[in-house]
Every structure is written in structure tokens, then in C-alpha cells.
Amino acid sequence: MGTGGFTSVATMAYSALKRSVALILLLQWEQLRAVPTGEIATHNTKLQLKCQVKGMNSTPGEAVTFQCSVIPATALRYCEFRPPSGAMPILLEDGTTHLLNSDHARLPSSTDSTISRNSSKSEEESPNEVLEPTATTQIHEGVLNRTKRSRRDRFYGWSARIDYVGSGFSHGDCSAAIKRVSLEDAGIWRCVAGVEEQMVELSTRIELVIHEGSSSPLKTHVDIAEDLSWATFTCHTTAHRPLRFCRFVRANGLPILSNFSDTEPGPGLNLEAGVKYGKYSYTGNGLAGGDCGLTINGISEIDAGDWLCIVGVSGEDGHQKGVLNLRPPPLSLPGGLSLGAILGIGLVIAFVLFVVIHEIIERRASWREKKLQKKRSEKMAKAVILNQALNAKVKF
Numbered sequence: 001m002g003t004g005g006f007t008s009v010a011t012m013a014y015s016a017l018k019r020s021v022a023l024i025l026l027l028q029w030e031q032l033r034a035v036p037t038g039e040i041a042t043h044n045t046k047l048q049l050k051c052q053v054k055g056m057n058s059t060p061g062e063a064v065t066f067q068c069s070v071i072p073a074t075a076l077r078y079c080e081f082r083p084p085s086g087a088m089p090i091l092l093e094d095g096t097t098h099l100l101n102s103d104h105a106r107l108p109s110s111t112d113s114t115i116s117r118n119s120s121k122s123e124e125e126s127p128n129e130v131l132e133p134t135a136t137t138q139i140h141e142g143v144l145n146r147t148k149r150s151r152r153d154r155f156y157g158w159s160a161r162i163d164y165v166g167s168g169f170s171h172g173d174c175s176a177a178i179k180r181v182s183l184e185d186a187g188i189w190r191c192v193a194g195v196e197e198q199m200v201e202l203s204t205r206i207e208l209v210i211h212e213g214s215s216s217p218l219k220t221h222v223d224i225a226e227d228l229s230w231a232t233f234t235c236h237t238t239a240h241r242p243l244r245f246c247r248f249v250r251a252n253g254l255p256i257l258s259n260f261s262d263t264e265p266g267p268g269l270n271l272e273a274g275v276k277y278g279k280y281s282y283t284g285n286g287l288a289g290g291d292c293g294l295t296i297n298g299i300s301e302i303d304a305g306d307w308l309c310i311v312g313v314s315g316e317d318g319h320q321k322g323v324l325n326l327r328p329p330p331l332s333l334p335g336g337l338s339l340g341a342i343l344g345i346g347l348v349i350a351f352v353l354f355v356v357i358h359e360i361i362e363r364r365a366s367w368r369e370k371k372l373q374k375k376r377s378e379k380m381a382k383a384v385i386l387n388q389a390l391n392a393k394v395k396f
């Protein structure tokens with residue numbers, strides 16, 4: 001075989017090899033395309049991570065459950081949820097098969113605060129390690145279950161509002177519940193589960209819809225005594241729902257009492273039945289009856305303006321606000337007369353003086369006119385007499 005024949009055979013072999021490789025790649029691509037979202041193909045089976053939301057279209061304050069599990073049931077190494085806000089993923093712990101120890105930790109009391117951990121420090125977490133929150137987190141004593149996890153080079157967060165509610169990682173269950181959802185929880189969540197044996201990670205998206213319609217608008221009313229000895233503010237929801245706290249902010253922007261609470265947002269005196277501070281006191285049927293009321297004994301100029309009623313409804317996060325307008329009382333002057341009365345009397349006196357002065361001026365003008373008329377009459381009479389006398393002399 002010559003050089004030309006050898007080259008032709010090599011070219012044909014190369015072309016056949018290219019076609020074979022292209023066919024193999026095409027078959028692999030079609031196989032990958034056939035795998036639905038949330039599934040992963042393995043050499044034995046296709047694992048699926050299925051999630052559904054129990055409590056979809058919820059309102060703030062209600063509970064929501066993410067029911068997530070791997071099908072067919074396969075033991076999990078870890079399970080995490082990634083919030084729509086882009087915050088650190090929340091690593092769940094089933095507290096059963098993977099439990100190493102229960103360590104005492106100082107946990108955040110705020111429902112939204114998190115504790116950061118870096119799982120890349122070691123292959124296994126130390127059973128004696130104690131998590132510490134950031135310096136800005138309010139903390140209290142609690143217990144945190146610690147589980148064994150392999151190194152994954154990720155940072156995690158911990159949330160007091162999200163609990164694991166599944167039947168255990170050994171059953172492939174990655175279900176979690178949010179105790180009280182807020183509007184910030186709405187959006188696309190992502191559940192991520194790591195499979196124990198096959199060393200693969202499954203992921204699926206979950207959409208959570210939150211409606212704002214649970215919080216009824218506040219109803220406000222202002223009563224003022226005619227003598228301005230007192231004023232009463234009332235503030236409640238439409239259905240008189242029970243309240244967690246009741247506070248008022250004065251028209252000058254300051255609370256009734258400048259004390260800070262570590263349990264509810266904002267400074268101020270938390271009003272309830274029997275609470276009184278100076279001339280301010282609570283009025284109403286109590287917070288359990290949904291009443292947030294304030295009585296002011298003795299209204300002054302500094303009390304005039306727009307007040308804020310701030311309440312927290314039981315079973316809901318956050319707070320609601322209502323505006324109450326207290327009209328400014330009329331200024332009082334010594335003697336018990338109001339400024340309006342003084343102005344009225346002054347106007348009457350001014351009018352009387354105007355009439356009197358005008359009458360005097362008119363009379364003086366009339367008197368002067370009469371006096372001038374009299375003088376003119378006298379001059380004319382004298383002129384007539386003089387003229388008659390001259391005529392008489394001419395005749396003689």
C-alpha cells in the first residue's frame with residue numbers, strides 16, 4: 001500500500017471516530033435534557049427533591065411549612081434553605097440520627113437574627129464548640145442541637161423562626177416550618193439537600209406568597225372636654241383584636257416616657273390598664289380587649305398637634321400606627337378671658353370710638369359751617385345797610 005492509500009485509510013478512520021464521539025455526546029446531552037428540574041441522574045436511579053408549601057398565600061403572623069423530601073427516600077447528609085433575601089443559607093438539624101451532642105449556646109432573642117458559622121474550619125465540628133452571636137445581637141440562654149457534617153466550605157446562618165419538622169434525615173425528609181411569617185419572607189426560596197451515599201446535592205425552588213391583608217387599619221378617635229380639662233385618645237383595630245403593646249408619641253415627636261424596651265420596637269411608656277405617668281394615663285378595656293387609649297389631664301399648648309398611636313397586634317410581627325389630631329386650645333389670659341374674647345371686646349370698643357369720633361368731627365364741621373354762614377350773613381346785612389345809606393345821601 002502506498003503513501004496515498006495509507007493517508008486515505010487514516011482519514012476515514014478519523015472521520016468515523018469523530019462521528020462516534022459526536023453521537024456519544026449527543027446521546028449524553030439528550031439524557032441530561034430528560035432530567036427534570038430538581039432531579040439528578042445517577043448510575044442507578046434518578047433522585048428527586050420534591051417540595052410543597054403548606055400555608056401558601058399566608059398572611060403575616062401565620063405559620064408556613066415547607067414539606068420537602070427526596071424521592072425515593074434516601075438518607076441525607078445535610079439540608080439547608082436559602083431565603084429570598086439573599087441572606088446566608090439556613091442549615092437545618094434533624095436532632096435524631098446525626099445528633100452528636102447538645103451544647104449550651106447563647107442564642108439571639110430576635111426572630112430575625114442569625115448566628116454565622118464557617119463549616120470549612122474542620123472535617124467535623126467539635127462537640128464542645130459554643131456558638132457566639134455577633135456583637136450587635138441581643139442574646140439569651142438556650143440549647144442548640146449540634147450535628148455532624150462534612151466540610152463544604154460554606155457559611156451558614158441560624159434562625160429562631162425556622163424549625164426542622166421532618167421525620168429525620170435518614171428518611172430523606174427535609175421539611176421545615178416558619179413560626180410566624182412576615183412580608184420579608186415572600187419570594188423564591190431554595191431547598192438544598194445533600195444525599196449521604198451518592199455524594200450528590202439536590203436543589204429545588206419554592207415560591208412563597210404573603211398577603212398584607214391580615215392587619216386591619218386602626219380606628220382612632222379624639223374626645224376633648226369643653227373646658228379643656230382633659231382629652232382622650234382611643235385607638236383599636238376594626239375587630240378589636242387583642243394587642244401586645246400600646247404606646248403613644250406626642251406631637252413634638254417624643255414618647256410619653258423615654259425608656260427603651262428590649263422586647264418591643266421603639267421607646268416609650270407601654271400603656272395598659274392601671275398605668276399612669278404624670279398627667280397621662282391609660283383608658284380603655286385593656287389590651288386583651290383590643291383597646292389602646294390615653295387620657296391627658298389638663299391640656300396645654302405643647303399637647304396640640306398630631307399624635308401617633310402605636311400598637312402591636314397579638315399573633316403578628318411588627319406594629320401599626322394611627323394618627324390622632326389634638327387641636328390647639330385657645331390661649332388664656334389673666335382674668336379668665338380668652339384671646340378671642342379680648343379681641344372681640346377690643347373690636348367693639350374700637351367701633352364705638354370710631355362712631356363717637358366721627359360724630360364729633362361731623363358736629364364740629366357743621367358748627368364751623370354754621371358759624372361761617374352766620375358771618376357771611378352779617379357781612380351781607382351790613383353791606384346792604386351801607387348801600388342803602390349811600391343811596392340816601394345821593395338823593396339829598
